[in-house]
Amino acid sequence: MSTTTATPATPAAALPAPTLRVDGQRLWRALMDLAAVGATSRGGVCRLALTDLDRQGRELVVGWARAEGLQVTVDRIGTVFLRRPGRNPALPPVVTGSHIDTQPTGGKFDGNYGVLAGLEVVRTLNAHGIATEAPIEVAIWTNEEGSRFVPVMMGSGVFAGAVPLEQAWAATDTEGRTVREELARIGWLGDEEPGRHPIGAYFEVHIEQGPVLEDAGVTIGVVPGVLGIRWFDCTVTGMEAHAGPTPMALRRDALQVATRLMQEVVASAAAHGPHGRGTVGMVQVHPNSRNVIPGRVKFSIDLRNASDAAVEAQADQVRAAAQRLQAETGLDIRIETVSSYGAQPFDAGCIAQIGAAAQALGYTHMPVVSGAGHDAVYMARLAPAGMVFVPCKDGISHNEIEDADPAHLEAGCNVLLQVMLQRAGLAA
């Protein structure tokens, strides 16, 4: 993954359909119509996986797909494949997609854009009577967000064999209902075996969920890959004592030691640039009382980088600092792994194709790594895969104020259209 930020004026690649464009207004209307399902009063969407609202969202999108003549298949984890046949049914489909479940206080675009951009590609091809050699499919992956049921990216994870179906089915929400029960209840427990579905290539468009494109004033992000992630919990144990009567020299202040390690988390990211990320997002102080020296502090550590080796180097740096601090202060410091996701580079061919299409379409573009996971991460294990990012306002997502510029969404969809056509091949 390299991310030089320049947009060189390279010669435009020949587009497979040089004058064909998606209908940006139709795409926007579809986004707004879907956003009405689970709309929140603050302009966002709450459509948790496998709720009645998820069912309504699925019915709406699949209804649109049927109206476009697409064939519908549902697998046993509830992922939906909407197929536009090609001339050559022996060819594996070129697939795009994303998810339509949201965070509890989610926005209109995260996931939904990827699914509806796929639908817009189909509508555009239909409107122009364009046939492809390979089939084209739009996937609606089940439970990407992981808000209601863990793990995240459940549908694509099961599809890729990374998450056993039985385990995914057994996952429960806070009220004890299982994924399998809820799939059956909302009528989306399909019968296709997950993974028994050929994928010729996979593309996914998504809002960036970060500030890089907006900051650079660039329209298209060409995603070289997804950062590897390691999550840890760190607990520093000192001795709780009164803030007044305890002289500094006799304190075992867990927070003061913890704050030094928290800074090392950030330092580890800076030391492993340009893609290193280090975040302490969650802190619990015990007893958390104004005039009591904290006896115990627990905090989360989130490390990310473009290679697993770089993530591990960051983790080593944090662990070494913890050992030094423990030796220096005598306070106990424990760091436990919570979870870990490997870095996933995308296919060089797909990356090049996306960049060339953006260039030929006249859009500014630049490489932007994905710091967050997406269904495309699992698809990249199965087939050539690539992702297209478009800017989102202030880099904000997973938030009701998540917003995106219709022109950017249209641009990303045009890139998707061209790369899918290129892969699928225009039928003569």
Add this chain to the structure above:
Amino acid sequence: MSTTTATPATPAAALPAPTLRVDGQRLWRALMDLAAVGATSRGGVCRLALTDLDRQGRELVVGWARAEGLQVTVDRIGTVFLRRPGRNPALPPVVTGSHIDTQPTGGKFDGNYGVLAGLEVVRTLNAHGIATEAPIEVAIWTNEEGSRFVPVMMGSGVFAGAVPLEQAWAATDTEGRTVREELARIGWLGDEEPGRHPIGAYFEVHIEQGPVLEDAGVTIGVVPGVLGIRWFDCTVTGMEAHAGPTPMALRRDALQVATRLMQEVVASAAAHGPHGRGTVGMVQVHPNSRNVIPGRVKFSIDLRNASDAAVEAQADQVRAAAQRLQAETGLDIRIETVSSYGAQPFDAGCIAQIGAAAQALGYTHMPVVSGAGHDAVYMARLAPAGMVFVPCKDGISHNEIEDADPAHLEAGCNVLLQVMLQRAGLAA
């Protein structure tokens, strides 16, 4: 206030009653009997101010006092004065005392020891038929802890004119009941005007509530004064964003800035030694989610020192650091004063007298500043005042495991006996 830790072998001062000693076992029994009122399953006491348990505690102690022939007066804020007349009723009484209300998970000794040590002085004088020139009084100050009703040290604060009676009466607990209602309900709303009570001198014995005496292996702490306190709330506001997609350079991480300022709080204490204290006890991170860069962090700052000027110098250091951090990072940092208590040195004569008595009694002793407030702070505004500390186990108080050595409690009480006798004068 100076706190050299040596215990020089100076010549013993002449004690007023060289062979007279309190009964340590009787004192211990009284402590255990009072601790049974509101006893918790974990060995502590929960006897919040002006509850039925506080009433029972008051009745128990006042019953013991009546049995010793003491006269009982109650003022309008519920503080009780138990008076042993002197030969010369024109002399102002030598007063000792403390409080019998506790924290919700309090211990057996905080406050209770000061009241029952006063009772033990009286019992000792009675048992030996010793009369004094000035009267001797034991005060039970209302609501020292401030757990149920704010402010802390309410009874002594009203007595000293620092807290208006009407304001104290109007204070409410979490269920909306006022101090005045609760005083009337439990039958301890007296009719003496607070402060209309002469105080010749005031002594208070107390567990240290800190680790200094135990750490030094010393029995008696001679308290030069009480540290001044300033409490602040600090809020650092950045921008909440996803931990993955947001490169380090584009972050506005409120926690990373806050942790640097938290370290300055501790540094300010070290820079203003030996009595500087700096504590961050309470931290609230928003939104406090593992994979979200914190957008806002609020934390408490507790600064203490032996002079108000030194506390202010610490505060200046922290504020200057906040300004530098704000200029450097662009994040908004606000520091608001929550409350402030002036430093209170004790009377030089009382301090000398306590040290001399401890020395003459053969107890190891050293100066130990009080980092926490006590009723003696307000009494020091009205009369010569001094405090005697004894060690508590592991420096822990405001905790159900609060513990103290009976021999230390007896020693502190013997010091109290001698200094009160010295002030009150033995009747010939």
